[in-house]
Amino acid sequence: MESTRSATDADASVFEVEFDVRDSKYPFVGASEAEACTFDLAEMVPRQDGEYAEFFNVTGTEVERVADRAEEYETLDATVLRAWDGGGLVEFAVAGDCPAMSLAEHGGLPRQVRSADGVGRITAEIPPPYEASTVIDSFLDDTPEAELASKRRVDSVTPLFSNVAFEEALHIYLTDRQREVVETAFRAGYYEWPREATGEEVAAELGITSATFSEHVHAAERRLFSALLSGPNAGG
Incomplete structure (x- = not known):
């Protein structure tokens, strides 16, 4: 609303x-x-x-x-x-x-x-x-x-991640294909609130099915957030 x-x-x-x-x-x-x-x-x-x-x-x-x-x-x-x-x-x-x-x-x-x-x-x-x-x-x-x-x-909206941390995580923790999917989704506004592009629209831009997009983006999210958000006490 x-x-x-x-x-x-x-x-x-x-x-x-x-x-x-x-x-x-x-x-x-x-x-x-x-x-x-x-x-x-x-x-x-x-x-x-x-x-x-x-x-x-x-x-x-x-x-x-x-x-x-x-x-x-x-x-x-x-x-x-x-x-x-x-x-x-x-x-x-x-x-x-x-x-x-x-x-x-x-x-x-x-x-x-x-x-x-x-x-x-x-x-x-x-x-x-x-x-x-x-x-x-x-x-x-x-x-x-x-x-x-x-x-x-x-004064201003607090950023979720710094650009440096985000870029570093993309290259360290994701496969090339996962990184391509996440970067395309990010640029298209998939992660904006309200969302500027649906999963179907990002999938069409990538030339893949919605199911394949969902599989890649969910796997990438879990790897990114597991790495970035586990904290210093996390095990390997």
Whole structure:
């Protein structure tokens, strides 16, 4: 849902908002409560058909236990990407019931999603041309379990990755074909919010089927995020 920029917001570059979420129906909240652990969102990537891939660093429990608990949620598939003593990196493939995903669809850019012992906090940036008040109201209408904790102006949108880190990771961790697919998708706007090109359009540009594109891009994402987001304590 897109919103127009108001005169009040016209002189503001970006709004930063924070929401508290305490409902255990959301996996990152419920699992953190059940396992007395902490979830930190490392990255969220849009996929086809309204799905998102969310990459969480988990601390305070064995990450395999988190993946097992994910089986309780019908709209979620969990994959352990890296594991180390007392934590790991897990991918949540989410098809619905995700407040961060809902906020992104309304125009907010989630920058931090954290849950500790059953209390979640989502920090997001709302850039032009979205109207902050409309994004907030629309999100709270869709997610009545959330509460607005704060709202303030900030100077600019925080980059997800530096260009140097992104380019280095592309060349170190991906095959030539995976790198071609990801670079083409990136240039086409596949990773923009809202998305500027669909998977089908990127696949057509590459001369491959949508299924082949999906296979390459998902494999590349997992390799990139496993390498970039595992943290210094990750095993080899």
